Amino acid sequence: MGQLQQEGQEVVIEARGLTMKYGSNLIQSNLHFQISKGDVFVIMGGSGCGKSTLLKHMIGLYQPAEGDILFGGQSYFAASPERQLAMRKRWGVTYQGGALFSDKTLAENVALPLSQYTTLSSKDIQDMVRYKLALVGLAGFEDFYPSRISGGMCKRAGLARAIALDPDILFFDEPSAGLDPLSARRLDDLILQLRDSTGATVVIVTHELASIFAIGSNGVYLDANSKTQLDTGSPDYMLNHSKHDLVRAFLSRGEV
Amino acid sequence: MNQATLTFDKVSDPKVMITLQGSWTVNGVLPALDQLSALPDYDQLKTVAFITGDDFSWDSRLLAWLLACQRMLEPSHCQLDLSGLPEDVRDLFRLANTVPPNKALPDRNPSLLHRLVNRVARLGDEAMELLAFIGELALTLCRWLSRKGSARWSDIISFCHQSGPSALPMITLQSVLIGMILAYLGMVQLRQFGAEVYVANLVGVGMVREMGALMTAVIMSGRTGAAYAAQLGTMQVNEEIDALTTLGIKPMDYLVLPRTLALILTIPLLCLYSNILGMFGGGLVATSMDITWLMYLYQLRDAISFGDIMTGVAKSFLFALMIAMAGCRAGLACGRSSAAVGQATTNAVVTAIIYLVVADAGLNILFYHLGI
Numbered sequence: 340m341g342q343l344q345q346e347g348q349e350v351v352i353e354a355r356g357l358t359m360k361y362g363s364n365l366i367q368s369n370l371h372f373q374i375s376k377g378d379v380f381v382i383m384g385g386s387g388c389g390k391s392t393l394l395k396h397m398i399g400l401y402q403p404a405e406g407d408i409l410f411g412g413q414s415y416f417a418a419s420p421e422r423q424l425a426m427r428k429r430w431g432v433t434y435q436g437g438a439l440f441s442d443k444t445l446a447e448n449v450a451l452p453l454s455q456y457t458t459l460s461s462k463d464i465q466d467m468v469r470y471k472l473a474l475v476g477l478a479g480f481e482d483f484y485p486s487r488i489s490g491g492m493c494k495r496a497g498l499a500r501a502i503a504l505d506p507d508i509l510f511f512d513e514p515s516a517g518l519d520p521l522s523a524r525r526l527d528d529l530i531l532q533l534r535d536s537t538g539a540t541v542v543i544v545t546h547e548l549a550s551i552f553a554i555g556s557n558g559v560y561l562d563a564n565s566k567t568q569l570d571t572g573s574p575d576y577m578l579n580h581s582k583h584d585l586v587r588a589f590l591s592r593g594e595v
Numbered sequence: 596m597n598q599a600t601l602t603f604d605k606v607s608d609p610k611v612m613i614t615l616q617g618s619w620t621v622n623g624v625l626p627a628l629d630q631l632s633a634l635p636d637y638d639q640l641k642t643v644a645f646i647t648g649d650d651f652s653w654d655s656r657l658l659a660w661l662l663a664c665q666r667m668l669e670p671s672h673c674q675l676d677l678s679g680l681p682e683d684v685r686d687l688f689r690l691a692n693t694v695p696p697n698k699a700l701p702d703r704n705p706s707l708l709h710r711l712v713n714r715v716a717r718l719g720d721e722a723m724e725l726l727a728f729i730g731e732l733a734l735t736l737c738r739w740l741s742r743k744g745s746a747r748w749s750d751i752i753s754f755c756h757q758s759g760p761s762a763l764p765m766i767t768l769q770s771v772l773i774g775m776i777l778a779y780l781g782m783v784q785l786r787q788f789g790a791e792v793y794v795a796n797l798v799g800v801g802m803v804r805e806m807g808a809l810m811t812a813v814i815m816s817g818r819t820g821a822a823y824a825a826q827l828g829t830m831q832v833n834e835e836i837d838a839l840t841t842l843g844i845k846p847m848d849y850l851v852l853p854r855t856l857a858l859i860l861t862i863p864l865l866c867l868y869s870n871i872l873g874m875f876g877g878g879l880v881a882t883s884m885d886i887t888w889l890m891y892l893y894q895l896r897d898a899i900s901f902g903d904i905m906t907g908v909a910k911s912f913l914f915a916l917m918i919a920m921a922g923c924r925a926g927l928a929c930g931r932s933s934a935a936v937g938q939a940t941t942n943a944v945v946t947a948i949i950y951l952v953v954a955d956a957g958l959n960i961l962f963y964h965l966g967i
Binding site: 400432434435436439440441451455456497 | 830834835840841842844
């Protein structure tokens with residue numbers, strides 16, 4: 340595989356022979372990839388190839404059928420419940436539609452992880468919430484309910500909730516789907532800025548080519564037909580050097 | 596407008612030439628494909644060529660017809676030759692054929708037997724899932740009691756408010772009417788023996804031991820059980836439950852336990868309220884005949900014991916637990932579409948009512964044999 344592994348980089352996430360099934364239905368098999376600290380790792384592939392499913396395995400919602408995913412060399416699924424919780428607290432996840440709790444205001448949504456896992460006073464939590472919402476450009480929307488704001492704003496509010504605990508790893512499920520080009524660009528910039536200033540590792544599911552090249556530093560291509568990964572490496576590397584026509588065609592919109 | 600017609604023209608043995616004439620459009624009537632399959636040497640055909648005749652017009656209808664024609668000829672490996680048709684027709688036909696049809700069709704209509712077998716096999720799984728859910732709920736309760744869970748009193752109180760006071764008008768109407776129904780029923784029967792005053796016994800014992808708990812539970816399963824299923828189901832669709840899980844918050848702790856505790860607190864109280872109103876309703880009927888309120892109340896006092904009241908309340912505790920479980924379990928097991936939410940809601944109410952009736956029957960048998 341065309342893995343461009345730089346020396347001295349700490350491996351944060353590693354998939355080893357990961358096989359995913361939904362019931363008896365095979366989604367993807369035998370996935371191998373490594374994600375280094377500070378990477379923006381792009382999970383790409385055609386529709387229905389199991390990108391979101393891979394993400395859900397990585398965040399521990401689904402259990403792998405075979406193989407394992409290691410976080411800093413440690414398996415999530417083999418860990419004790421306490422250890423799992425500790426690992427989860429270091430992750431931030433944003434979902435396709437934002438997945439904000441609809442019976443809570445934006446401020447309450449962002450405050451939830453803070454009030455669960457920190458001993459901050461409610462005044463301090465309020466300040467933190469205001470800061471996190473300001474980071475994603477939603478200052479002043481604290482008391483709005485998710486149903487009263489636009490889809491793009493919901494996604495950004497979801498991001499504010501995901502970064503509430505300053506996570507080490509940020510997961511995004513199709514962040515720019517359904518956004519206009521300018522908002523999508525702003526979200527990409529935001530992701531990069533957060534990565535640069537907090538040193539977080541980013542894992543992102545997307546098939547927006549512009550985003551893939553703008554922010555991706557590493558990635559994996561999943562194929563729906565052969566049900567396995569075709570290639571892994573940085574998007575630029577895969578575009579120019581992939582052995583698979585399909586990967587190069589995908590990354591160049593078929594203009595090979 | 597001219598009728599669309601076919602003219603067959605034999606060119607050489609395995610090849611037939613078809614001339615299309617008239618209007619092959621949405622508004623016309625197209626010739627049946629049988630005309631083609633009725634040809635004497637249909638089995639030997641290798642090529643079917645089309646050309647256009649006089650005043651030929653077409654739209655998507657023609658292409659749909661050609662595609663059906665192709666599907667019919669496919670098993671005998673017979674080719675369609677469209678070179679005599681307009682270029683647009685050929686392009687559209689090629690476009691419709693660029694992606695080969697999906698061969699792996701889902702099992703659309705499994706046989707009745709197959710469905711029955713699946714259904715029975717599912718029952719075992721469902722029983723196991725139910726047991727697992729009960730176990731998990733018990734563990735969650737223990738966690739909460741040892742102050743490690745994340746259920747919050749503010750949530751519990753707000754759910755109590757939603758399920759308790761706002762159900763009062765409905766329960767009031769229903770209980771008074773049930774009391775009246777019981778009284779009329781008793782009055783007609785007891786009058787034959789001149790024992791009208793015993794209508795108080797019938798209404799009192801009937802409400803307190805049975806109808807109060809059961810009817811309140813039925814109403815609450817439709818009102819609150821269904822609402823729980825819909826709330827949790829929608830949260831499942833919006834990935835909110837996934838979001839909770841990844842925040843390290845257990846849905847059992849945060850969503851299911853507060854709802855269950857709220858129902859366990861409110862339903863027995865509603866049951867007591869329903870008992871009182873039921874007896875009042877019975878009294879309305881009794882006093883409208885020749886019994887006075889004093890006689891009615893005096894007779895009631897003798898008829899029902901503290902044990903009877905406790906029997907009803909104990910039942911309603913159990914019913915509350917069942918309604919909450921059926922609702923929450925249906926909601927959490929909800930699929931990822933809006934149709935699934937509707938299904939989850941129906942499921943919650945149906946399962947709750949089945950649980951209620953079965954449990955009630957079982958308890959009555961038990962109480963009878965224990966002499967309670």
